[in-house]
Amino acid sequence: MRSNDFLRPALVNNALKAPLLRLSALERVADPVEQATAVLSKYPLCDRCLGRLFAGLGRGLSNAERGRALKLSILMRIHAAALAGQAPGYAKEVLTNMGQTAEGLYEQLFGSRPERRACYICNDKLDEFLESTPEKVARAVREWGGTTFLVGASVDPEVVQREEKLKAEFKLALGESIKSEIKREVGKRAQALGLRVDFARPDVVVLVRFPSGDAEPQPRRLMISGVYRKLRRDLSLSPREPSLNPLTSRLLEMTQSSRVGIKGLVRDERGVRALGLGIPVTFLLGGSRVRSAPPEGTVIESEGASLEVKGDAAAVADEDLSRRVRVYRCVIYAEGASPAEVKLAAESLKGREARQKVMGRTVSGVVREAACNIVGDLVECLISLDEKLYVMELVSGRGSEPSLSGLLGKEATCVEADLLGVISLR
Ligand SMILES: [Zn+2]
CATH class of the missing domain: 3.30.2300.10 (THUMP superfamily)
Structure with missing residues (x-):
């Protein structure tokens, strides 16, 4: 029968001598079926990976549907051409590279099962x-x-x-x-x-x-910003080992986090309470199962240390540290010097630039304010200084030039100190 003639091997072989699809022509036409034919003449692709190459065409379709539609169109074109005795030369490659979709037609045209090829892009995965x-x-x-x-x-x-x-x-x-x-x-x-x-x-x-x-x-990172205060003198929060602190442990537990870091805390001196305006800090919690920071105004406390949650504290914690000052209240005693002498010498530090060598590091900064009151044998001073400077050393003279001890020529000690706030200079 005439309609079955194309199945004879000789006829198929003749048909395969038809000219290959010319890629240069496709550039002008940009017909998706022809483009897909060109791709499949060289690469085996699964429906999804073929369809994805044309994802911008058609609305509300999955890439798998696009790919299958293209394959079916190509398949029917090849079949129609083959029925007319004009199966294109690329038919064998294209049908093989189509995979399962074309198995039936391939077998009919070529009398064998097509070679099994995995998708060039996804390896059929x-x-x-x-x-x-x-x-x-x-x-x-x-x-x-x-x-x-x-x-x-x-x-x-x-x-x-x-x-x-x-x-x-x-x-x-x-x-x-x-x-x-x-x-x-x-x-x-x-x-x-x-x-x-x-x-x-x-x-x-x-x-x-x-x-x-x-x-x-x-792991998501949760940021909790706020003001850190501390009522106890025997505790300190280390910026390098923040997890070794009751307040931090409390935060880790509350947020079900596995890691913690702190931004904005230069130091938290042992022996010095942090009161009043406190220190603006941001806790960075890693691997948190709790997704949001506690609401503004929440106070988280543990063993005399607290964090008052404040969103705007984050901006301050981010500030350039050279623009922040610390305000301390220091109660000072100097053996062999009268309170009046101590007050005079301490207040003369105001406006002075100090150089300090503390723990092997040299820092310098300005003493911004020094104002004192005499209370019995003691002198109570409010001292504000650039955050880099250490107030204890400024008084005692250890590694600090100038210092209160140096100015007095006698050993001065800060018998009690409180940090009243860390403030940004605008
Ligand atoms: Zn694929």
Whole structure:
């Protein structure tokens, strides 16, 4: 029968001698079916990876639908041409590279099963990945006690490279990246499992890795800014080892965090209370399961230390430290000097530039204010000085020039000191 003639090997072989599709012509036409044919004449692609190269075409379609539609169009064109005895020369390659969709026609035209080829871009991993990963994302979000989430994607650079190379080679400008498809598809499917996507403030960000299929909840960083105060003299909060402190332990526990850092705290001297305006600081908490900072005005306390939550303290904690001053109240005693002499000498420090060598480091700064009252045998001074300077050393003279001891020629001691505030100079 005439209609079956094209099945005879000789006829098929003749048909395959038809000229190959000319790529230069495609550049002018930019017909998606012809472009897809050109791509498939060289690279095997799964439906999804083929469709993604044309993601900008058609609305409300998945890339898998786009890819399948393109493959079916090509398949029918080849079939029609073959029926007319004009199967194009690229038919064998294109049908092979289409995979399962074209198996039936290939067998009919060429009398054998096509060679099995994996998708050039995703190695046939993407469909399975999109099936199994959303469940892992949902599990991770629930494990972290969240209901809202956001998906981040990390794609093997070689996969991205192959996709980019292919787009460049065929000048395909309407494609979407595999990373963007993964984020969208996994997000959509995880939502179907009862979660809600939140782009602005997700409870948990889950990073999914392609092709491994790992889904890792990303530790979020929680910032709590406020004013730090301390009523006890025997405690101090170390900026380098902040976790060894009762207040910090309390914060870690409250926010279910695993790590903590502090910004804005230059030092918290042992023996010195921090009162009044306190020290503006920002605690940076890592791996927090609690997603938001306590409301403004909340006071978090532990063993005589406290943090009053204040959003605007963050700006101060960020300030250039050279622009901050510390205000201290110091009760001073100097053996062999009268309170009047001490007051006079202490007040003469006002406006002086001091150089100090403390713990091997040399710092310099200005004593901004020094005002004293005589209280019995003692002198109570309010001293404000650049934050880099140490008030105890300014009084005692250890490593400080000038110092109160130096000016008096007698040993002066700060018997009691309180920090009344850390203030920014505007
Ligand atoms: Zn693929």
